[in-house]
Each structure stands twice: as structure tokens, then as C-alpha cells.
Amino acid sequence: MQMQKAIDNLDRIIADVEDARLQLSGHHIVKIIGISKYNTSDDINSLYKAGQRAFGENKVQDLKQKMSDLEELPIEWHFVGRLQKNKINNLIDLKPTLMQSLDSLDLAEELNKKLEAKQKTMNCLLQINSAKEDSKTGVMPEDAVEIYKQISNTCPNIKLKGVMSIGAHVEDEDIIEASFKTTRAIFDELQPLGAKYCSMGMSSDFKLAIKCGSNMIRVGSTLFK
Ligand SMILES: *Cc1c(COP(=O)(O)O)cnc(C)c1O
Numbered sequence: 001m002q003m004q005k006a007i008d009n010l011d012r013i014i015a016d017v018e019d020a021r022l023q024l025s026g027h028h029i030v031k032i033i034g035i036s037k038y039n040t041s042d043d044i045n046s047l048y049k050a051g052q053r054a055f056g057e058n059k060v061q062d063l064k065q066k067m068s069d070l071e072e073l074p075i076e077w078h079f080v081g082r083l084q085k086n087k088i089n090n091l092i093d094l095k096p097t098l099m100q101s102l103d104s105l106d107l108a109e110e111l112n113k114k115l116e117a118k119q120k121t122m123n124c125l126l127q128i129n130s131a132k133e134d135s136k137t138g139v140m141p142e143d144a145v146e147i148y149k150q151i152s153n154t155c156p157n158i159k160l161k162g163v164m165s166i167g168a169h170v171e172d173e174d175i176i177e178a179s180f181k182t183t184r185a186i187f188d189e190l191q192p193l194g195a196k197y198c199s200m201g202m203s204s205d206f207k208l209a210i211k212c213g214s215n216m217i218r219v220g221s222t223l224f225k
Helices: 002-026 041-050 060-069 087-094 105-117 141-154 173-193 208-213
Strands: 030-037 052-059 076-079 098-102 122-128 157-165 197-199 216-219
Touching: 002 030, 002 041, 002 208, 030 060, 041 060, 052 060, 060 076, 060 087, 076 087, 087 105, 098 105, 098 157, 105 122, 105 141, 105 157, 122 141, 122 173, 141 157, 141 173, 157 173, 173 197, 173 208, 208 216
Parallel strands: 030 052, 030 216, 052 076, 076 098, 098 122, 122 157, 157 197
Antiparallel strands: none
16 A cells, blocks of 8 residues: 555545544544454555554454564554454454454353453453344344443453444445444443443444444545555
């Protein structure tokens, strides 16, 4: 990726984020995570030089490779993919800044057990399947608060920091907006319990997500195009 292209892409996204967040409040800060799953370590390096610091991957193996390629850079790494149980130990060893895709109580219990054995902790977001789509994992919105509390109470090595959701996979903006509002309402209920991040919004819908209260967006294709 050309340096000028990286600068232009990042500038454009920052301007769009500014525009959307200021419609909510000048105090509403949005963190941008660059999702680099379809891109090379060189592309990430260009965006890093342009000023982007946080990146996310959806496969443990790819995260490991890119962290190793770019180990001299103080990048903040996120994990956003489905975590297979046989990859849990590998992910723990990589110490991501934030694991955003904790998608069931079962996975939480398994992760907690392995964290305990290694005397480690991990910052996580609870993934919510807010549009109740079969193609997505995540807890059902009506169960989310209860499961969040249960993980907080029974999995001491998991540090829950909020929620993550993928917007409804449809054309109709009203339906996408409804899915974001569902996640936002759950986040509001969880803020008294310490939830800090409401991660929602991708390349196609991050402006809408921010208007619905997202404070963390995950952008891939529009950042790396
Ligand atoms: C790929 C991915 C993204 C980024 O998607 P784009 O549409 O390319 O912005 C965000 N979140 C998750 C969980 C992803 O897997």
C-alpha cells in the first residue's frame, strides 16, 4: 500500500468519525481499530506510519504472524474472530490488548480455566448476536446482561470491558440501526458494572453505529482499500 494512500484513507475515516461523533456529543470519543485480516504486514506498517495504532485479526495464526513481523512497533492488537478451543492457549500467549469475540458462557469458562492455569488474565468483550442471525455467533440480546454478570462473577481471569456486535447483514438501514440500538441498550445496562467499550460498526455502517452510541469501530476494507 502506497504511503499517500494510507494517509488519505485514514484521514477520510477520521473525518467521517468526527462528523458522526460530533452529532452525538463533543465528549463522545470513538476508537478506531483497523481490521487487517485481508492485508499484509507491509500494509499495516504503512497505516502505522500514517498514525493508526490499533489493529485486529480474526485468526490466531495470522495474529501471531503479524505480531511477529511487526514486533518492533508498539501496536495495540485486538482479536475479533471465532476462537476455537484448541487455539485458546496460543491466543493467551500472544496477550492481545482486547479479545472482542467472547461469544458464549461455555467459551468463557474454557478460556478462564486456561488463563488460570497460566496465571494470566485477558481483557474481553462479550459478543452479542443482536440481530439474531444464524450466520453469527454471540449471545442472544435477551440473555446478554445475565451472561455478562455470570462471567464477571465466575471467571475471575477474564476482565470484561464491554460488548461487541456486528450490525445486521441486510440492506435496510432501519434494521441495521435497530440492531445497533439493541446492543447500545445492553451496553447502557452494563456500564454500572464497569463496561467501557461498545464495539460496533464496520466499513459499511460505522457512521450509523456511532450515531447509535458506538465508541469503538472495526474498519477493514475502507481503511485498506
Ligand atoms: C472483517 C471484520 C471487520 C471489518 O470488516 P470491513 O467490512 O472490512 O470493515 C469487523 N469486525 C469483524 C468481527 C470482522 O471479522
